[in-house]
Amino acid sequence: MNRLKHILSKLTVRSRVLLSALLLTMLVTGITGTLAWNSGRQSALNLGQARSAERPVHLLKLEIDVEGNRTEVPVPGADFLLFRIPDQDPENPxxxxxTFTTDQEGRITVSLPPGRYFFQEVRLPYGFAPELDGEQQPIRRYDFTVSAESNNEVPIVTAYNQRLAGDLIIEKTLVNDDGRELTEEQRAQLFEFRVTFSDGGTYRYQIDGQGEHHELESGETLQLRHGQRAVFTGIPIGVHYIVEEIDFQHGQANNSSGNIHSEPSIAAFTNRDMTRLGNLILEKEVVNSDGSAVTDEQRTIDFRFELQFSNVPEDAAFRYTTNRYQIDEDPENDGDIREGTVSNGDTVTLRHDEVLTIHDLPVGASYQIRELETAGFVSGTEVVQGSIVQDAPNRHHFVNSYQVGGVEPTPAVLSFEKQVLSSDDEILREREFEFEVTFEPSEAHVFQYRIIEDGVGGELQNFVSGDTIRLRHGQTVAFAALPPGLAYTIREIPSDDFFEMLEEVRGTTINGGASHYVFVNREVPRGSAQLIIEKNVLGVGYDTNHEFLFDLYINGIRQDEVIRLRSGQSSAPIALELGDHWRVVEQDSFGSGFVQEGISNGTGSVELEHVGQNIHVRQTNRYVHETIQLSGVKTWEMPEGVQTPRHITIQLLQGDFVVRQLNVEGPNWTYTFEGLPKFDDNGEEIQYRIREVPIPGWDAKTTPENINLHNVWVDPVQVSLEVEKQITGDTSPNDETFEFIMNPGSHVVYITNSGRVHFPEVSFDRPGTFEFTVHETRGSSLGWTYDNAEYKWFVRVEQGQDGLLVLAEQWLTKNGDRVEGLLPVFVNAFDKSALLTETVNIPVKKLWDHKELTADLQPDAIIVQLMVGDREISRRQLTASTEWQTLFQNLPRYDSEGREVDYQIRELPVNGYRAEVTGNVQEGFAIQNTYVGMTEPPSETPDAPSTNNRLPDVGDTLTITAVALGLVSLRIAYLLYKESRGSRS
Structure with a gap:
């Protein structure tokens, strides 16, 4: 300390003020971070390199909508050429x-120096026409000027194209599956369609193209009746549409999706109304229990029947008629025949020998017929329950017995038979159907029955109420000698693959009477079809490898796998079951130049006629940009030992304009220009020719007959420039790599520490004076001062009398002044004191493996130490509340000698645990504590943390910062002292 006071006392006032300012600066720097520095000259150099005379230029192509209004909608895919108008020769741009093409935002962006220019539109996107000027002439040229003040945000050129439009027509047709004429109800039925447009737009339509206009937003629905058409007009060409019928059941649709094009797009939906109908027949018979004849009075008794229908349209009414039967002595009496309508829940009446037919019930309709009680009569059949089955005899016979007093009980007969409607002989022979039969009362009764087949009865079999009986087609079961007044129920147990006409009957045995029922089943149609999706593309010049993507919906559910097809390909067969309905939608490929002209069978259902067949869904697209491709080959002529370049650049010209450019590589040196428009906007076939960007040392030769190229070698002049790096100041603790750049060419070389390196050789294939700029990239490594010098290398090449190129002269300038020699030298300085301001943060986390140790004995805190060698720098207490982790912050990375400080982590011993430390300063440290068993019971030890969760302040962040600042201050004082001594001496 005395030594320091002595040094300070020898300083002048100026030096003391300077020292105070430096100490204050270092104090602020230590708190807020490293004091940034920069070189004014380097900043100026970097700024000069970043600045350019060029200004961003934007062309924005926008749409004029189908109604003629200018919009903000971008138009991608428009091709332009760009020309500069020379001031000295404006007639020869x-x-x-x-070729420049507008992107998805309708933009073309290019940087240009000040001057006069124009864009020339050479190809319009499909579905667009040029904007017209005041004289109705197409506008294709767009002039503009770039000045030094040109705005780089606002488009300099805004161009417009007129959007063309087409029509979409949705047609609805309804037919009956049995070929009958449509009813008035069918003609009045509304069908709902959801229409989706790829642009999300809202478009107007008219029903049948006339009358009121309606607006439909994409995704909304419209309704049509049989024979109606929804006619949309003014839809932009190229918009992709999807038309989906809501609750589609039976039929098929064509062109249910596609792109709008110049011809009307017609989406035709044909639905088949499954109108298979059947009749329900009720017969009435009256008998007397004594066997006497039916009286005239009994013939006029009305027996009432309650009807219940389900699976029929709501509020449906069905026509009924009765047979002619005589109710009086006049055979011509019109009252002999009755007719009317009946609905669900209605009651009808029947008389003896009367037959009532309910007409045109839909197949699949369920019914229940219950005979209501009539005084003095026993109903042989009380309830009949079944369904209307196609072509089945839905006929039920109701017998009522009038109870005559004093008549001896006579056994009754109950029988029922099985009839199966199927085309499968094996089913008719082998398939058995189960029936559950119950009797009440059934106590102490054993009944007997026999099975009759082909008129031959089998042996009697015993039967207990509730058992089941199995019957095949054509078999009849007959119960004989049943007591009269016995209630019975016969129920067929349903099967999944058959429709049951008669499901259940309930009745009572009649004295001396016979009740017979026919249970008819129709086989549920089964079978499958194969759906095959076919892809066909019209036009030429498209990419045959382009894949078209299809989404498949089966019964309204989109399938997970997307179907991918190229032109001419078909999908693998897709199995569909009878009754399934499908919908195929091809994803929009308009952006790739394909218009979906139509899809056949895009929507449909699998019907009986499809079973065992292939259903073909054919999607036809047209390529709207008819194109060609041109191919050529590059050949070389050169002396032995000369290597061809790695690649060449070839330009394709249309007239005098460059429309395509390719890089071509060996060893085959072949090239192909694909997707070239075959015709210009006037319908004339385009004639293309080839040109090669000059290659040093090579002379390119072409012929007008083809686009092949032949290159002949010309010896170029090759020169290389060497650059040197020198280092002054302190010795850097780490190797440092420096980067040097030479332009034009963006050649980059590197030198680690000091030394020399050559830039790549530069070839000169023509005479002239060439200029190159060489500079060092300014790095960001702490402690380094970089050389901001800018060198320029000049090379002059001349052509001798023998025609060969020779190196005439080369020279070097530094910051504008010519220097001796041809070696750019860059000198960088290193100051290790700058490293003292760099800090690091070290995270530490604690991991536990308590083994079998219970929670009440587990440590609730530990202490970790930050060490440098054997010296503790800081310590921290870790607990569950700190989530067993901490962070040592703002630690000096280097010591006063510029060496990187080696920090380590140590933990104070924890009774019963083994500690293992892993990690490093860069990634952080982890301490794994594993319980190994306590050598003594837990107790407070001198190293255990106190209960107040505070630790002594033993060198935390502030202390470390203070130490670092102290070291820096002492060094500054020492340097000032040396300066003072030097000045006195």
């Missing part, structure tokens, strides 16, 4: 680069 110069083309810049190749």
């Amino acid at each position: 110069e083309q810049i680069q190749t």
Whole structure:
């Protein structure tokens, strides 16, 4: 300390003020971070390198909508050429680069120096026409000027194209599956369609193309009746549409999806109304229990029947008629025949020998017929329950017995038979159907029955109420000698693959009477079909490898796998069951130049006629940009030992304009220009020719007959420049790599520490004076001061009398002044004191493996130490509340000698645990504590953390910062002292 006071006392006032300012600066720096520095000259150099005379230029192509209004909708895919108008020769504009195409935002962006220019539109996207000027002439040229003040945000050129439009027509047709004429109800039925447009737009339509206009937003629905058409007009060409019928059941649709094009797009939906109908027949018979004849009075008794229907349209009414039967002595009496309508829940009446037919019940309708009680009569059949089955005899016979007093009980007969409607002989022979038969009362009764087949009865079999009986087609079961007044129920047990006409009957045995029922089943149609999706593309010049993607919906559910097809391909067969309905939608490929002209059988259902057949869904697309491709080959002529370049650049010209450019590589040196428009906007076939970007040392030769190229070698002049790096100041603790750049060419070389390196050789294939700029990239490594010098290398090449190129002269300038020699030298300085301001943060986390130790004995805190060698720098207490982790912050990375400080982590011993430390300063440390068993019971030890969760302050962040600042201050004081001594001496 005395030594320091002595040094300070020898300083001048100026030096003391300077020292105070430096100490204050270092104090602020230590708190807020490293004091940034920069070189004014380096900043100026970097700024000069970043600045350019070029300004961003934007062309924005927008749409004029189908109604003629200018919009903000971008138009991608429009091709333009760009030309500069020379001031000295404005009649001969110069083309810049190749074809420019507007991107998805309708933009073309290019950087240009100040001057006069124009864009020339050479190809319009499909579905667009040029904007017209005041004289109705197409606008294709767009002039503009770039000045030094040109705005780089606002488009300099805004161009417009007129969007063309087409029509979409949705047609609805309804037919009956049995070929009958449509009813008035069918003609009045509304069918709902959801229409989706790829642009999400809202478009107007008219029913049948006339009358009121309606607006439909994409995703909304419209309704049509049989024979109606929804006619949309003014839809932009190229918009993809999807038309989906809601609750589609039976039929098929064509062109249910596609792109709008110049011809009307017609989506035709034909639905088949499954109108198979059947009749339900009720017969009435009256008998007397004594066997006497039916009286005239009994013939006029009305027996009432309650009807219940399900699976029929709501509020449906069905026509009924009765047979002619005589109710009086006049055979011509019109009252002999009755007719009317009946609905669900209605009651009808029947008389003896009367037959009532309910007409045109839909197949599949369920019914229940219950005979209501009539005084003095016993109903042989009380309830009949079944369904209307196609072509089945839905006929039920109701017998009522009038109870005559004093008549001896006579056994009754109950029988029922099985009839199966099927085309499968094996089913008719082998398939058995189960029936459950119950009797009440059934106590102490054993009944007997026999099975009759082909008129031959089998042996009597015993039967207990509730058992089941199995019957095949054509068999009849007959119960004989049943007591009269016995209630019975016969129920067929349903099967999944048959429709049951008669499901259940309930009745009572009649004295001396016979009740017979026919249970008819129709086989549920089974079978499958194969759906095959076919892809067909019209037009030429498209990419035959382009894949078209299809989404398949089966019964309204989109299948997970997307179907991918190329032109001419078909999908693998897709199995569909009878009754399934499908919908195929091809994803929009308009952006790739394909218009979906139509899809046949895009929507449909699998019907009986499809079973065992292939159903073909054919999607036809047209390629709207008819194109060609041109191919050529590059050949070389050169002396032995000369290597061809790695690649060449070839330009394709349309007239004098460059429209395409390719890089071509060996060893085959072949090239192909694909997707070239075959015709120009006037319908004339385009004639293309080839040109090669000059290659040093090579002379390119072409012929007008083809686009092949032949290159002949010309010896170029090759020169290389060497650069040197020198280092002054302190010795850096780490190797440092420096980067040097030479332009034009963006050649980059590197030198680690000091030394020399050559830039790649530069070839000169023509005479002239060439200029190159060489500079060092300014790095960001702490402690380094970088050389901001800018060298320029000049090379002059001349052509001798023998025609060969020779190196005439080369020279070097530094910051504008010519220097001796041809070696750019860059000098960088290193100051290790700058490293003292760099800090690191070290995270530490604690991991536990308590084994069998119970929670009440587990440690609730530990202490970790930050060490440098054997010296503790800081310590921290870790607990569950700190989530067993901490962070040592703002630690000096280097010591006063510029060496990187080696920090380590140590944990104070924890009774019963073995500690293992892993990690490093860069990634952080982890301490794994594993319980190994306590050598003594837990107790407070001198190293255990106190209960107040505070630790002594033994070198935390502030202390470390203070130490670092102290070291820096002492070094500054020492340097000032040396300066003072030097000045006195």
